[in-house]
Amino acid sequence: MRALTGFWLTTPHPELAIRPGETETIPLTLRNSNLPPQRASLEVSGIPDGWKWSVKGGNREIGAVIVPPNAAEEVKLELTPAPAASGASVPIDVKARYGNETADLPLIVKLSDTSSAGLELKPELPGLRGTASSTFSFKVELTNKGAEENLINLAANVPEGFQTRFKRGYGSEEITGLPIEAGASEDVTLEVTPPRSAPAGRYPVLVEAAGGGANASAELSIEVTGQPEVALTGPQERLSGEAVAGEEASFPFTLANSGSAPATNIELSATPPSGWKAEVEPKRIDMLAPNATSQVNVKITPSERAIAGDYMVPVRASGGSLSESAQFRVTVNTSTMWGAAGLGVIAAAVLVLGMAVMRYGRR
Structure with missing residues (x-):
């Protein structure tokens, strides 16, 4: 299948109702698919005399937008009909001129009577910041300005892969809409x-x-900050090894950062059983970039009196809000020297017993 190529100017609602004297914000999206970076000059025509309008990006008035390849830029058209404006509908045309081409977006603005239904959305905070593991909660006040109670349906437009849900106030039940009496307001939470x-x-x-023949929208934003995620793996991606009582054994570990931000000031340590020795080299890593790894050498010396068996040695990496721990199992084997000494003792005992039998057995 061939990739879609082109440049588009779109809006979710090309036909909308606005009350005279009130300002309506119309979101506009300029999307570039598989084209080089495009500089798009924005033009608005068809605005009646006495109306106020502006095209804004980042809360500033703009006249052009540069859209990188395979990306989209969001701007908004603010319209304020004259207080005495009248008429059934007003056609307005928005154009984005890029190169020798033009992307055209026709809009139809219907002037609604001040006594007709209306909705208003007021977010408490328009933007939130957190890590990719955060849940962003927006408190939004929803007002029914109509003359009748209406069931108001809610929706959220987010990037692909993002999850959303609405709750009433600070409740726990998920909702898709709620009834609001005429002239009343309700608080909803968007997560x-x-x-x-x-x-x-x-x-x-x-x-x-x-709902009730009216609609409203509000632009929000979330800023995802980078977050480091580190993990420790043992030799050959195993968390086990062997050592001899009283002898030092070295185990190569790998510290990996799979997060989206550098991990800094990482302290490394190991906690051995009583009577053992453990040393980590290096003891500190100043910075580990995203998708990078660093080799860590863990030296462990079991006690000379350690009995053969399995022992756990926690190996830790910590720094700031980071804390990663790996439980490393050490299987202790007794020294071959002690085994040979034991065999020597047994052999000597057998020899002494044999000589005693030969000497006293003849009597």
């Missing part, structure tokens, strides 16, 4: 959970409400 593999960056979240 957004990014995938654990989400790279660091800013991600747009569009929350939408619709």
Whole structure:
């Protein structure tokens, strides 16, 4: 299948209702698929006299946008009809000129009576910041400005792989909508959970409400910060090894950072059983980049009196909020010298017993 190639200017709702004198924010998305970076100049036509409008990006008025290959840029068109505006509908045209081409987006704005239904979404905080393992909770006030009670349906537009759910107030039950009386407001909570593999960056979240012939939307954003994730593996990716009582044994460990941010100031240590010795080299790693590994040598000397068997030696890596521990099993074998000495003692005892039998057995 051939990859889709082109440049588009889109919006979720090309037909919408606005009350005269009130400002409506219309989200616009410029998407570049498999083309070189495109500089798109934005033009808006069809705005009636007395209306106010502006195109904004990052809360600033803009006239052009550069869209990298296989990426999308979000901007918004703010429209404020004149307080005395009238008419059934107003056609407005938004164009994005890139190179010798033009992406055209026709809009239809219907002027709603001040007594007709209306919705308003007011987020407490428009942006939140956290790691990829965080759950981002937005508190949003939803107001029914209509003259009748309506069932308001809720939806959230998030990047692929992100999970969302709505709750009423600070409750625990998930909802998809709720009834709101005329002129009343309700608090809803939108929870957004990014995938654990989400790279660091800013991600747009569009929350939408619709019901009773009216709709409203609010633009939110979450900033995912990088997070280190370290893991310790033993020799040949095993967490076991053998040692001889009283003799030093060396075990090569690997410390890996599979996270999206560097791991810094990592302290390394090992906790052996009583009477044993353990040493880790190096004892400290200043920085381990994402997707990087570092070799760590763990030297363990069992006690000379250690009985043959299995013993656990925890090996730890910690620094800041990081804490990783690997339980390393050491199988202790007794020294061959002590085995030979034991055989010598047994042989001597047998020899003495034999000589005694030969000497006294003749009597």
